[in-house]
Amino acid sequence: xxxxxxxxxxxxxxxxxxxxxxxxxxxxxxxxxxxxxxxxxxxxxxxxxxxxxxxxxxxxxxxxxxxxxxxxxxxxxxxxxxxxxxxxxxxxxxxxxxxxxxxxxxxxxxxxxxxxxxxxxxxxxxxxxxxxxxxxxxxxxxxxxxxxxxxxxxxxxxxxxxxxxxxxxxxxxxxxxxxxxxxxxxxxxxxxxxxxxxxxxxxxxxxxxxxxxxxxxxxx
Amino acid sequence: xxxxxxxxxxxxxxxxxxxxxxxxxxxxxxxxxxxxxxxxxxxxxxxxxxxxxxxxxxxxxxxxxxxxxxxxxxxxxxxxxxxxxxxxxxxxxxxxxxxxxxxxxxxxxxxxxxxxxxxxxxxxxxxxxxxxxxxxxxxxxxxxxxxxxxxxxxxxxxxxxxxxxxxxxxxxxxxxxxxxxxxxxxxxxxxxxxxxxxxxxxxxxxxxxxxxxxxxxxxxxxxxxxxxxxxxxxxxxxxxxxxxxxxxxxxxxxxxxxxxxxxxxxxxxxxxxxxxxxxxxxxxxxxxxxxxxxxxxxxxxxxxxxxxxxxxxxxxxxxx
Numbered sequence: 414x415x416x417x418x419x420x421x422x423x424x425x426x427x428x429x430x431x432x433x434x435x436x437x438x439x440x441x442x443x444x445x446x447x448x449x450x451x452x453x454x455x456x457x458x459x460x461x462x463x464x465x466x467x468x469x470x471x472x473x474x475x476x477x478x479x480x481x482x483x484x485x486x487x488x489x490x491x492x493x494x495x496x497x498x499x500x501x502x503x504x505x506x507x508x509x510x511x512x513x514x515x516x517x518x519x520x521x522x523x524x525x526x527x528x529x530x531x532x533x534x535x536x537x538x539x540x541x542x543x544x545x546x547x548x549x550x551x552x553x554x555x556x557x558x559x560x561x562x563x564x565x566x567x568x569x570x571x572x573x574x575x576x577x578x579x580x581x582x583x584x585x586x587x588x589x590x591x592x593x594x595x596x597x598x599x600x601x602x603x604x605x606x607x608x609x610x611x612x613x614x615x616x617x618x619x620x621x622x623x624x625x626x627x628x629x630x631x632x633x
Numbered sequence: 634x635x636x637x638x639x640x641x642x643x644x645x646x647x648x649x650x651x652x653x654x655x656x657x658x659x660x661x662x663x664x665x666x667x668x669x670x671x672x673x674x675x676x677x678x679x680x681x682x683x684x685x686x687x688x689x690x691x692x693x694x695x696x697x698x699x700x701x702x703x704x705x706x707x708x709x710x711x712x713x714x715x716x717x718x719x720x721x722x723x724x725x726x727x728x729x730x731x732x733x734x735x736x737x738x739x740x741x742x743x744x745x746x747x748x749x750x751x752x753x754x755x756x757x758x759x760x761x762x763x764x765x766x767x768x769x770x771x772x773x774x775x776x777x778x779x780x781x782x783x784x785x786x787x788x789x790x791x792x793x794x795x796x797x798x799x800x801x802x803x804x805x806x807x808x809x810x811x812x813x814x815x816x817x818x819x820x821x822x823x824x825x826x827x828x829x830x831x832x833x834x835x836x837x838x839x840x841x842x843x844x845x846x847x848x849x850x851x852x853x854x855x856x857x858x859x860x861x862x863x864x865x866x867x868x869x870x871x872x873x874x875x876x877x878x879x880x881x882x883x884x885x886x887x888x889x890x891x892x893x894x895x896x897x898x899x900x901x902x903x904x905x906x907x908x909x910x911x912x913x914x915x916x917x918x919x920x921x922x923x924x925x926x927x928x929x930x931x932x933x934x935x936x937x938x939x940x941x942x943x944x945x946x947x948x949x950x951x952x953x
Contacts, residue, residue, distance in 0.1 A: 463830070483832075484834040495827060499826055499830070512831050
C-alpha cells in the first residue's frame with residue numbers, strides 16, 4: 414500500500430534521513446521504532462508532505478506522493494495525527510473533529526464517523542463543547558487521533574501517540590489503535606520512541622535469539 | 634444567519650445609507666466628517682481583521698494598501714474629470730474605488746508571498762517595510778505630486794458611498810469567515826501544521842486573506858482621497874497602520890462586531906477629548922494602556938455576537 418524507497422531529507426546542512434526504505438501492506442499496523450533523533454518523525458512528516466524530500470520516492474496505492482503539498486496528500490487518503498498533538502486550542506472538541514472532515518462533503522458519512530470517534534473515545538463526547546486547549550494530554554491525544562480519523566484516511570500516520578500522557582492511558586490508547594485497525598480495516602503506521610526492555614546481552618548473543626530474529630530480521 | 638438573511642441585511646443597510654445621505658446637508662459638517670471617518674476606519678479595521686484576526690498573519694502594512702487605493706482612485710477621477718454633484722460621479726467614483734482596490738489587492742498578493750515563509754514578528758516587520766516602501770515611492774513620483782501631495786481630487790465621497798462600502802465590506806468578510814470554507818482561516822490561525830494535516834491549503838488561505846484585506850483597504854483609501862480632496866504621502870505612514878492595528882486589537886482579534894465598535898470608539902475618542910487640548914493624546918494613549926491591561930483579549934474578546942450578548946443580558950436580568 415505504501416512504499417518508501419531510499420528517502421533522504423536534508424534540513425539545511427543537516428542530513429536528517431539517509432536512505433530510509435519501508436513498505437506497508439494493506440490492513441497492517443506497522444511500527445517504526447528508534448531512538449530520539451533517529452529520523453522517525455521526519456520520515457512521517459515527509460510522507461505527509463510537511464517536509465520536502467531531497468531524494469527518494471514515496472508511493473501510495475500506485476500514486477507518487479513525493480513532494481506533493483500536504484493538502485493533496487490528505488485528499489489522496491493519508492491522514493495523520495502529528496507529533497505533539499497540535500490540537501486547535503481555541504476551537505471546541507466538536508469543531509476540531511469537524512475540521513478533520515474539512516475536505517469531505519457527504520454529511521451523513523461525516524456524522525457516521527463522528528459517532529464512531531465518540532464510540533471509541535467516549536471521553537470526547539463528554540468534552541464536546543470544551544475548547545481543545547483545556548483538555549488533558551491524554552484527551553488531546555484522543556482528539557488528535559479522532560481528528561485524523563475524520564479525514565477518513567486509508568492510511569493513518571500516528572506520531573508518538575504515547576508521548577507525554579499519563580502511563581495509565583498509554584495502554585488504552587494502544588488498545589484503541591488496535592480497535593481502529595480491526596473495526597475499520599485501516600492501515601496504520603505508528604511511530605514509537607520508548608519501548609520496554611525485552612532482552613539484554615551482547616550483540617552477538619542477541620543476534621542469535623530466536624524471537625529477535627523473527628521480529629526484526631523477518632525469519633520464520 | 635444564512636447567506637440569504639445577510640443579503641437582506643446588506644440591502645437594507647445600503648438603502649438606509651441612501652436615505653440618510655439625502656439629509657446629509659443638514660448634518661453639522663464637523664459631525665459629518667467624524668461620521669465619514671468612522672465609516673472609513675470601520676472598512677480599514679474589518680479588512681485588517683481578516684488578515685490579523687482571522688488568518689493570524691500579523692500585518693503592519695495596511696496604510697500602504699490604503700495609499701495605493703487613494704492615489705489610484707485620485708488619478709482615475711481627475712483624469713476622467715468628475716465633478717461633485719455631476720451625474721458622471723455616479724459612475725466615476727465606483728470605478729475609481731474599484732480600480733484603487735484592485736491595485737491594492739495586487740500589492741496584497743505581492744506581500745502575501747513572503748507571508749508563506751515568514752511568521753509573527755518577521756512578517757510584521759516585512760509588511761511594515763513594504764508599507765513604507767509604497768509611501769517613499771509615491772513621495773518620489775512627480776506626477777503624483779511627490780511630497781507636496783496630490784491636490785484637486787473631486788469631493789465625491791458622501792455618506793451613501795462610505796456606508797454602502799462599509800456594508801459590503803462587513804457582508805463579504807463575515808460571509809467569508811462564517812462559511813464552511815472560512816473555518817479554514819481559524820485552523821490556519823490556531824495551528825498551521827495541524828491545518829495542513831487536515832488537508833487545508835494554508836497557502837491559499839493566507840493569500841486570500843491578504844488580497845481581500847488589501848482590496849478593501851484600497852477602497853477605503855479611495856473614499857478617503859475623495860473626501861479630503863487632498864492627499865499626501867505623510868497621511869499613509871506606518872503610524873496610520875498602527876492606528877488600524879490598535880482598532881483590531883482593542884475590538885478583539887477575529888471579532889468583526891467588536892472591531893466595528895472599536896473603530897467607531899477610537900475615531901470618536903480623540904475628537905471628544907478636544908476640549909482638554911494638549912492632554913488629549915495623553916488620555917487617549919492612557920485609555921489604550923488601561924484597556925490592554927484590563928482586557929488583553931480586546932474589549933469584546935473573540936466571542937461577541939449579538940446572540941451571546943443577548944444571552945448575557947438575559948442572564949443578568951434574571952436573578953438566579
